[in-house]
Amino acid sequence: MSGTLILVRHGQSEWNLKNLFTGWRDPDLTEKGVEEAKAAGQRLKALGVKPDIAFTSDLTRAQHTLSLILGELGQEGLETIRDQALNERDYGDLSGLNKDDAREKWGEEQVHIWRRSYDVPPPGGESLRDTGARVWPYYMTEILPRVLRGETVLVAAHGNSLRSLAMVLDRLNTETILQLEIATGEPIVYRLNADSTVASREVLHG
Numbered sequence: 773m774s775g776t777l778i779l780v781r782h783g784q785s786e787w788n789l790k791n792l793f794t795g796w797r798d799p800d801l802t803e804k805g806v807e808e809a810k811a812a813g814q815r816l817k818a819l820g821v822k823p824d825i826a827f828t829s830d831l832t833r834a835q836h837t838l839s840l841i842l843g844e845l846g847q848e849g850l851e852t853i854r855d856q857a858l859n860e861r862d863y864g865d866l867s868g869l870n871k872d873d874a875r876e877k878w879g880e881e882q883v884h885i886w887r888r889s890y891d892v893p894p895p896g897g898e899s900l901r902d903t904g905a906r907v908w909p910y911y912m913t914e915i916l917p918r919v920l921r922g923e924t925v926l927v928a929a930h931g932n933s934l935r936s937l938a939m940v941l942d943r944l945n946t947e948t949i950l951q952l953e954i955a956t957g958e959p960i961v962y963r964l965n966a967d968s969t970v971a972s973r974e975v976l977h978g
């Protein structure tokens with residue numbers, strides 16, 4: 773066994789609440805999102821988790837979530853690396869549109885394909901495969917080596933950047949990835965084997 777990897781999606785954002793495609797746009801958390809992030813921190817604390825380092829994206833909602841979690845853990849000053857590689861999937865021309873309006877315009881099925889398929893990009897944006905093509909190398913070079921050294925690494929990021937990572941960790945294929953939803957503010961705790969495969973996976977539900 774090596775170290776521990778904790779993935780957490782940011783709490784509810786203002787645009788999650790308004791049902792807008794967000795992508796690389798930069799809304800902050802709602803009050804509910806703040807509470808979700810604090811609750812995530814409390815659950816990690818109850819589990820006795822003590823991160824050695826944290827990673828997050830360059831978007832406010834993920835950074836704010838991380839700082840609230842670290843506050844609950846009493847680790848406000850923890851070394852944190854922010855990188856665009858962990859940003860949400862770029863939703864391209866859909867960014868800022870209402871998801872129900874998009875379903876009316878393009879149909880339920882097409883919108884679901886854009887939102888959850890592996891390799892169909894939304895117009896002007898990134899598919900999950902495109903997202904994984906930047907998230908996965910970053911994980912391999914910056915995050916995984918630390919976990920393999922036995923560290924506990926906390927990653928606060930986004931629904932689809934984390935889906936692209938979980939797809940490989942959980943050995944999902946291009947069909948089964950369609951079903952994977954990562955809830956806001958529910959940490960996923962992975963313990964990794966020395967060969968970087970997953971020894972255990974636990975979702976800290978609310």
Ligand SMILES: O=C(O)[C@@H](CO)OP(=O)(O)O
Nearest residue numbers: 792793794795860887931
């Ligand atoms: O809008 C977004 O950027 C994402 C995450 O909230 O939405 P979706 O659920 O469509 O992946």
